[in-house]
Amino acid sequence: MSNLPKGWKETELGQIVEIVNGGTPSTSNEDYWNGDISWITPKDLSNFEGRYISKGEKSITKEGLKNSSAKILPRNTILFSSRAPIGYVAIAKEEVSTNQGFKNIICDEVETHYLYMYYWLHNNAKQIEKLSSGSTFSEASTSLMKSLNIKIPKIDEQKEIANILSSFDKKIELLKKQNQTLETMAQTIFKEWFVNFNYPNATGEMIDSEMGEIPKGWKISDLKNLSEVISKGTTPIKSEKEKLLENIYFLKVKDITDNGNIKYDSLEKISSEIHTTVLKRSQLKTDDLLYSIAGTIGRVAILPKQLDNSNCNQALAFIRLKEKNKYLEYVHQWIQTSQIKNKINSSIVQGVQANVSLTVLGNLLIIIPDDKTVENWMNVIKPIYKKIKNNSEQIQTLEETRDSLLPKLMSGQKRVFEYDN
Helix, strand or coil: CCCCCCCEEEEEHHHCCEEEECCCCCCCCHHHEEEEEEEECHHHHCCCCCCEECCCCEEECHHHHHCCCCCCECCCCEEEEEECCEEEEEEECCCEEECCCEEEEECCCCCCCHHHHHHHHHHHHHHHHHHCECCCCCECCHHHHHHCEEEEECHHHHHHHHHHHHHHHHHHHHHHHHHHHHHHHHHHHHHHHHCCCCCCCCCCCEECCECECEECCCEEEEHHHHEEEEEECCCCCCCHHHHCCEEEEEECHHHECCCCCECHHHCEEEEHHHHHCCCHHHCCCCCCEEEECECCCCCEEECCHHHCCCEECCCEEEEEECCHHHHHHHHHHHCCCHHHHHHHHHCCECCCCCECCHHHHHCCEEEECCHHHHHHHHHHHHHHHHHHHHHHHHHHHHHHHHHHHHHHHHHCCCCCCCCCC
């Protein structure tokens, strides 16, 4: 106890917060579902980027709540996923309920501040996962959560720490919102030009093609003809020795959001030795197009320069264009169109895990405009992509700074509050 910072105390989590389990109404009773009560599952957080959540994919009725172990959780409850997987964290923006995949933390705001506890759980999520156990799947039990050792300052310092970390997240959230607006703008322009064919200097003269009528002077190409490489990675077997030498970023589908953002804080690493030998063929380069081809299919991202010379697993395909300066943004938009999504969906192979082959990707047909139209398009779209790129770089810097501060603030190593006595 003597090593504790001034004003801090050491205790067990269950002594200072209320821990509430969730539940699931019977799925066979329609009267329990599609009601007015938001019902959150870990799946709802798998692609969630913010801190505050108010709705999930499903909702339940008052009857469903009454006839299950689900409970109404107050605003500012921290939702911590305790299985499948362990470690997702979010804050209830309004009253919600959850399934049994959560341990829900309610703070009294006298001894514990909800936002501080949100960051504490983020900082300790990996440790909680290591302590978890189970026969079918690993789970952080209620007894484990209650017994967790926590060193915690008084409420005023908790709020000060939370405010500092929150200032980073507010800026990150603002930049991500800006990027979503910019991405929507780029998609709208693309559709108007290349789906509706309403582009500057359009003559209206059309010709037949294997993709229907297209403007005269345009052509059809498959993706492999535009690409230098279309490939995918694999998952290496790592020895304990290699784990100590991990320094190369290794991307998975879960690291890419539906909006095409890279979640840097979730990235794993592999050793340089594996990267240059076992996974030599899947070394990624800046501006490679990433496309998820297994599990969650159809997530798309452009590899940023920060991840140059990274690697990926077999659920991610990477497309390296021959003329990326000319076609990168165009192809990036094209493979997100409903036309391509429908083609991909019709080619999914259902096995242990749904997947799409590299052959299907390579055979995707793309309408190629004449050079002048491509040039005009690039003049319009480049500033939008540049702003998205700059915002993304700021987001990464802010996340790295926040994540470096987090353990120092949570341990008292870095102090932000002075006590009078």
